[in-house]
Amino acid sequence: MATQQSTSANPKVNYKYRRNKARQEMRTQVTSFALMIFLTLIAFIMVMAGFDKYFVLPVLLVLAAVQVVLQLYNFMHMSHKGHEGVALFLYTGVFIAFITILTFLTIVWW
Amino acid sequence: MSTVAQKKGFLSVLWDYLTTVDHKKIAILYLISGGFFFLVGGIEAMIIRVQLAVPDNSFVSAGLYNELLTMHGTTMIFLAAMPLLFGFMNAVVPLQIGARDVAFPFLNSLGFWLFFFGGIFLNLSWFLGGAPDAGWTSYASLSLASEGHGIDFYVLGLQISGAGTLIAGINFLVTIINMRAPGMTYMRMPLFTWSSFVASALILFAFPPLTVGLFLMLFDRMFGAGFFDVSMGGNTIIWEHLFWIFGHPEVYILILPAFGIFSEIFATFSRKRLFGYAAMVFATVLIGFLGFMVWAHHMFTVGLGPTANAIFAVATMAIAVPTGVKIFNWMLTMWGGSIKFTTPMLYAVAFIPSFVAGGVTGVMLAAAAADYQYHDTYFVVAHFHYVIIGGVVLGLLAGTHFYWPKMFGTMLNETLGKITFWLFLIGFHGTFFIQHFLGLMGMPRRIWKFLPGQGLELPNLISTIGAFFMAVAVIVLLINIVITSVKNERVGNDPWGDGRTLEWAISSPPPFYNFKQLPLVRGLDPYWIEKMEGNTKMTPAEPIGDIHMPNNSFIPFVMSLGLFIAAFGAMYQVDWRASDGESFVWALPVLVIGMLITLGSMAVRSLKDDHGYHIHKEDLMEDEEGGRD
């Protein structure tokens, strides 16, 4: 991370290229937004339609996970370079979050 | 900005320290306040031991005894051990990685003042109606029943100082990731930096559960919530889990930097490269990781079921493996080395058997079935004092002697240092070794008095005598510090003569901008490499240029003060509401004023640009000697 350099040594050279790339990326962002809305809709419809509990619960969690991945990797730019340290710490946090929640679902006397 | 030395009055020195953002001065602040709380916690320990010296004693009352044991644990863990480690981390880590400063100097200062005011708030409970009395773990079923404001002081004080700790942890992580000098790769970082890095990562993930736990406790006690209240559907085990999800990593937060200090000392005074460096790094990371996997071994007797107990027992025993790797690496570092028994080295050598003893009882306790026998007896007290004193406190004392010249530019007296060492070591084993047997004989922990005729008299008396040895040792250390400071014989860059890492390549104490030119690191133990090649100093990695420095700021102090004031309001508004607005009418205004002070100073910080200043090249050239402020 410390060695990561900005590519903007001479920004004028690649100005057009950069603008284009940014615009394309923005298009991806809008696509992922549409996907997120779509996933949310599925989630709500599934619950309102009253499908079987053991079908709905896992699917809901998968939908949420996909949304969060979109949010993290697209909206929060984790797909860009220079996020290796970030990913390491975030996933460690997610792992500890997971065992915490698992604990509270299993061994708090209920 | 000229760096010419000036004689300063007391007030200007005080102001300098209140506003400083320099990691070396913040280190001194941590050292002083951590040392102060260490003495407070030590006095509490002495009163406990006096009360238990003879059977059926009435030196203190039962209620006061509960407060003393609670405050002894809380003070020692949160307000003494951790800040003292932060002191050394602040003093040493930026120098070891060849950085000009930490990543966030302002936040560094804020972290200190939050800790400081949190600690003061917690200790003011002694004068304001009684200290917390539910043990340092403050289990909910007990602490919800505790009358008065003791537990409220605990909750609010730890919340404030915990925020400071979290800030400090993030600061060190970013510093170590982003601010390393050219050539200082991860696998060239000194072990103290590595262990500080892992400890900071543990802080980052362990303190949020504590924050949540404290909030829930606060809501239950002050706002009528029902998290832990069974009659409202609550569950008291939630607190225990949250507390230990924090609490177990916390002991690794304490021990890992101590391991780091010892690793530096072993290599330095064996005059040998640390044996198995890569294995040491891996073991440190592994201990940090496993440290999150084992918290429920504090709760074996809660009734989590045999499956959960078995999983946590196995995970706990697994930690013995990387710890064993470390022990052997330290011994093999000494093997064949040309050992110098300086005071820090004496502590390091004594640490190995002491800590192993604590580790062995740890594995005993990890056997869940056997733990039903040991649980809540003096065996547990003996165990955790062996790891905390035998590991952390010996590490802190070793670090004090080892890094004193780097922090203050003068050496602590070696003879007095060795006297301290022997008194402390004898006192420590005298106090706690016998407690293993007290525990096996069935003496419960946290007990106010014991009865005569049960065979507990002599061991308890021996234990108390041992405690006095430790107290005398600490007094000798204080005398040593006073004598050393009065004499003030200045020393050079590398006063031990065998420094290996970058901090010994710079003057003692270093100039406020640290390295004039960032050093070029060519391998592990960079200063040693240069010395072996006949160089007297590091090869610079850059030409002399302007150095960007952060401005001093009074805002961290004010921000923390605001929270300190607000905490009083938050606490006494309970009485205000209980009295239907009759008394304590000032509580709510105080809460509001405190929060306004904090939020206001945050706003000032955001609205007013702070670009820092530059030390110009010409001034740096003039200041050829460095080391003057």
Add this chain to the structure above:
Amino acid sequence: MDTQHKFTSRTWPESPEKTTLEGKNKFLGFWLFLGGETVLFASLFATYLALKDKVPSDSHKLAADMFELPLVFIMTMLLLTSSLTSVYAMYHMKNYNFQKMKTWLIITVGLGLAFLGFEIYEFNHYVHEYEHTFTSSAFGSAFYTLVGFHGGHVVIGLGWFLLLLIRNSKRGLDLYNAPKFFVASLYWHFIDVVWVFIFTVVYLMGMVG
């Protein structure tokens, strides 16, 4: 590079948030903070799941009796959209278009305020309609704490955006404030991440049972 240096859209670096050392530190430090926040919210979620529907007597309402999905759906749409608008703001920040960035941020703040309004309405509704309060049961305490912590984050996020907008409204973008805008938008996205789990775990799974 000097932080007060004035740029044009052509000289503006590609990653203005990470061009200076201060920016790099801020960027990494804030991500680490979000890692810690993950554990903070996990603790709150865990507490909520352990205390869900734990009430002292049968007269208390449970999750499935109270939650209204249309309301939650609207709130979700508001927050998701505000996440996209803040992406737009950062897109213009990277293009050195301060005016457009400001506009998108103001829209973000507006959506956030609307979300907050619905949340206040929702809480108020539960309290008065179902007597489901913070102190009525462990379930109530856990529900309001979890959702309230998220709401508190929304308030802080809004305040942060507003403060940045007011402070920098006249001076435009430079390498001193670009990292600040970027980090604030990261915070806003993280709030959305937490909300995804709240609407899934608390509301949808609460309705399913």
